[in-house]
Amino acid sequence: MSAEYNRGYLDMELLRFTTAGSVDDGKSTLIGRLLYDSKAIFEDQLESIERASLKKGEEGINLALLTDGLRAEREQGITIDVAYRYFATPKRKFIIADTPGHIQYTRNMVTGASTANVALILVDARNGVIEQTIRHAFIASLLQIPHIIVCVNKMDLVEFDETIFENIKADFDKIATKLDVHDIRFIPISAKLGDNVVDRSKNMDWYEGPTLMYLLENIHIASDINHLDARFPVQYVIRPMRDEYHDYRGYAGRVEGGIFRKGEKVKVLPSGFTSKIKSIDIFENSIEETFAPQSVTITLEDDIDISRGNMLIKEDSIPEIGQDIDLMICWFNEKPLILGGKYFLKHTTSDLRCVIRDVKYRIDVNTLTNDENNKKIGLNDIARITIKTTKPVFYDSYRKNRLTGSLIFIDEATNETVGAGMII
Amino acid sequence: MNQYKINHLRELEAESIFVIREVVAQFENPVMLFSGGKDSIVMFHLARKAFWPARVPFPLMHIDTGHNFKETLDYRDKLMADTETKLIVRYVQDSINQGKAVDETGVNASRNKLQTVTLLDGIEELKFDCAMGGGRRDEEKARAKERFFSHRDEFGQWDPKNQRPELWNLFNGKKHMGEHFRVFPISNWTEMDVWQYIMLENIPIPSLYFSHEREVINRDGTILAAGEYVALKEGEIPQKRIIRFRTIGDMTCTGAVLSKAGTVEEIIEEVAATRVTERGGRYDDKRSEAAMEDRKKEGYF
Ligand SMILES: Nc1nc2c(ncn2[C@@H]2O[C@H](COP(=O)(O)OP(=O)(O)O)[C@@H](O)[C@H]2O)c(=O)[nH]1
Numbered sequence: 001m002s003a004e005y006n007r008g009y010l011d012m013e014l015l016r017f018t019t020a021g022s023v024d025d026g027k028s029t030l031i032g033r034l035l036y037d038s039k040a041i042f043e044d045q046l047e048s049i050e051r052a053s054l055k056k057g058e059e060g061i062n063l064a065l066l067t068d069g070l071r072a073e074r075e076q077g078i079t080i081d082v083a084y085r086y087f088a089t090p091k092r093k094f095i096i097a098d099t100p101g102h103i104q105y106t107r108n109m110v111t112g113a114s115t116a117n118v119a120l121i122l123v124d125a126r127n128g129v130i131e132q133t134i135r136h137a138f139i140a141s142l143l144q145i146p147h148i149i150v151c152v153n154k155m156d157l158v159e160f161d162e163t164i165f166e167n168i169k170a171d172f173d174k175i176a177t178k179l180d181v182h183d184i185r186f187i188p189i190s191a192k193l194g195d196n197v198v199d200r201s202k203n204m205d206w207y208e209g210p211t212l213m214y215l216l217e218n219i220h221i222a223s224d225i226n227h228l229d230a231r232f233p234v235q236y237v238i239r240p241m242r243d244e245y246h247d248y249r250g251y252a253g254r255v256e257g258g259i260f261r262k263g264e265k266v267k268v269l270p271s272g273f274t275s276k277i278k279s280i281d282i283f284e285n286s287i288e289e290t291f292a293p294q295s296v297t298i299t300l301e302d303d304i305d306i307s308r309g310n311m312l313i314k315e316d317s318i319p320e321i322g323q324d325i326d327l328m329i330c331w332f333n334e335k336p337l338i339l340g341g342k343y344f345l346k347h348t349t350s351d352l353r354c355v356i357r358d359v360k361y362r363i364d365v366n367t368l369t370n371d372e373n374n375k376k377i378g379l380n381d382i383a384r385i386t387i388k389t390t391k392p393v394f395y396d397s398y399r400k401n402r403l404t405g406s407l408i409f410i411d412e413a414t415n416e417t418v419g420a421g422m423i424i
Numbered sequence: 425m426n427q428y429k430i431n432h433l434r435e436l437e438a439e440s441i442f443v444i445r446e447v448v449a450q451f452e453n454p455v456m457l458f459s460g461g462k463d464s465i466v467m468f469h470l471a472r473k474a475f476w477p478a479r480v481p482f483p484l485m486h487i488d489t490g491h492n493f494k495e496t497l498d499y500r501d502k503l504m505a506d507t508e509t510k511l512i513v514r515y516v517q518d519s520i521n522q523g524k525a526v527d528e529t530g531v532n533a534s535r536n537k538l539q540t541v542t543l544l545d546g547i548e549e550l551k552f553d554c555a556m557g558g559g560r561r562d563e564e565k566a567r568a569k570e571r572f573f574s575h576r577d578e579f580g581q582w583d584p585k586n587q588r589p590e591l592w593n594l595f596n597g598k599k600h601m602g603e604h605f606r607v608f609p610i611s612n613w614t615e616m617d618v619w620q621y622i623m624l625e626n627i628p629i630p631s632l633y634f635s636h637e638r639e640v641i642n643r644d645g646t647i648l649a650a651g652e653y654v655a656l657k658e659g660e661i662p663q664k665r666i667i668r669f670r671t672i673g674d675m676t677c678t679g680a681v682l683s684k685a686g687t688v689e690e691i692i693e694e695v696a697a698t699r700v701t702e703r704g705g706r707y708d709d710k711r712s713e714a715a716m717e718d719r720k721k722e723g724y725f
Contacts, residue, residue, distance in 0.1 A: 012432045014435045084561045084568055086562045092432070093617070107589060110591070114592045235442070236449045241479075242479070245477045248477055252475075253445075254441075259428065282473065283476045294434070294438050295438040295442050403592060406592045415596070
């Protein structure tokens with residue numbers, strides 16, 4: 001490990017993944033195993049869980065203890081919120097959105113899934129595909145996580161039997177045909193013993209696919225981002241109050257889709273004015289082109305009035321513009337959604353308000369059926385609704401772009417984030 | 425399409441810059457906390473990048489325990505002058521003089537916990553509605569569930585059970601009068617990322633991070649700088665050692681490591697090989713398993 005390692009490190013890609021599974025399927029053990037086998041665990045952390053394992057009277061160290069967080073939860077032996085974990089191999093840096101839990105599960109998984117490239121779905125080999133598995137697969141599809149890896153865990157408890165694995169695979173595939181998922185892989189593992197997690201299993205010669213770590217390190221994610229439809233929501237306007245940059249007016253923001261090049265013509269929404277890109281600046285450097293997910297500052301040839309919430313686009317791809325929006329939502333709050341109620345919205349960099357016009361149906365996430373009779377939307381419910389906004393929104397369908405197609409609902413009285421929306 | 429991708433450091437950088445700009449867009453009177461440690465140095469560097477060619481549009485605030493290494497203060501003052509940044513300093517000693525905080529006594533005395541009082545007073549006095557901090561989620565178990573935008577009630581307290589869900593890159597900074605936010609722009613960075621980025625961007629850091637000779641004592645496995653603020657226990661004799669610091673803060677509880685790393689490259693190699701967390705070297709965190717969590721609920725950084 002020397003200079004080469006350092007250079008390698010600079011070439012690493014970032015991969016975000018989320019984990020889903022019912023209680024006791026082995027999520028914590030699996031994450032602990034990934035951290036442990038990739039040497040992301042430090043001696044003092046190891047000592048601390050050894051102490052904790054001993055206290056609980058367990059033999060050996062319990063890898064699951066590595067990943068549980070707050071003390072109250074630790075004491076109750078449950079985890080109830082999204083926690084983020086980090087590890088790296090020479091190829092990639094990983095961010096895990098660890099979303100275990102019970103009642104608030106859907107809300108947690110949706111939150112973790114919103115930024116994930118990959119979903120790991122755990123299935124207990126003894127139980128096979130159960131209602132919860134359907135729910136997890138559905139959420140992964142609803143949130144458009146580009147890749148799903150189904151880990152069939154506890155293979156050691158079913159004598160590493162190939163038929164059991166194949167049957168689970170077939171059952172899962174049946175559900176997947178009803179969903180909008182594109183890339184599903186299956187791996188038979190034992191999180192506890194380590195089979196096919198980082199090291200190849202000696203107990204399952206019949207399995208010829210990659211280990212979980214190999215997949216995480218190599219799955220192709222570069223084309224998950226939309227590089228076709230140029231979208232640049234203006235976040236902040238930079239006007240330096242200093243002599244040498246007297247006339248500088250820069251539009252700061254993060255590219256949320258497509259590619260912008262110096263000299264190209266851009267259109268400003270909502271005003272409709274057009275201009276050309278004069279420069280693309282990152283600190284003291286100017287660059288020729290920029291793409292998602294870079295944060296840059298763009299200057300234009302013409303002096304036009306642009307503020308936060310406006311969007312720069314290119315005329316070859318105009319987003320939808322409208323006030324009546326059809327979307328899927330997941331509700332996060334004990335206070336149910338109010339039909340006709342008003343909420344604050346955040347969409348890209350704009351703040352606006354909306355009224356809930358209609359609830360079309362609620363989805364029963366365990367059976368994947370639409371319920372048009374029960375329109376009461378409460379905590380953890382998923383539904384299709386329509387809203388009307390106070391001003392025009394420039395958006396894409398969530399399928400086309402996860403960033404310009406998503407929004408959050410905020411309660412006007414409590415300021416809490418009460419729901420997430422994916423535009424259809 | 426392969427050319428259209430960026431490495432993980434650039435992606436983390438873009439995310440942090442987005443968060444810092446979001447703070448300036450959403451809050452009226454934000455402040456950035458600055459300790460002189462490498463995390464706050466990186467955070468401040470990101471802030472400069474976020475607003476260039478304008479100056480950073482908010483002040484920095486240093487909560488001074490009075491137990492600082494001189495190198496840290498010299499570094500801080502030079503950086504502020506070079507970048508024309510406004511610095512506010514609030515002293516833990518003032519809180520003690522006002523009777524709002526009581527100095528711990530005895531051999532393990534530390535002012536880390538007292539910083540909270542001074543910090544909350546500073547926020548109230550100067551009417552800041554958002555304080556950005558350099559906390560990272562990989563630092564400690566209790567931080568793993570912290571949000572980028574962390575809501576605090578009118579007493580500055582954090583309620584881990586009632587956090588706002590954070591999705592995509594939509595950050596909800598709405599609040600009522602008297603409440604404020606803590607924002608952690610480098611939440612997703614690890615210690616390794618911070619060092620790699622310092623190397624990538626050539627960011628100057630205080631000399632304490634590099635190997636040097638210093639009088640130290642070894643207390644229950646933690647190497648502490650022998651100085652006027654560390655009371656010696658019976659039988660403790662300061663000895664000269666070649667060391668460097670992995671974190672720098674209050675002299676009374678900042679642990680050093682024996683090290684010959686004299687450049688950022690060498691530090692990176694050392695971090696890659698090391699098997700103890702940064703906080704493993706912090707004496708005050710060792711006092712109790714849940715020490716950090718308790719401090720956070722009270723409004724610690
Ligand atoms: N035999 C066996 N037990 C496992 C395996 N993975 C997890 N377990 C056990 O299953 C129980 C629940 O695991 P845990 O990781 O806490 O599940 P979680 O609730 O999904 O986080 C623990 O007793 C684990 O030791 C496995 O691959 N094989």
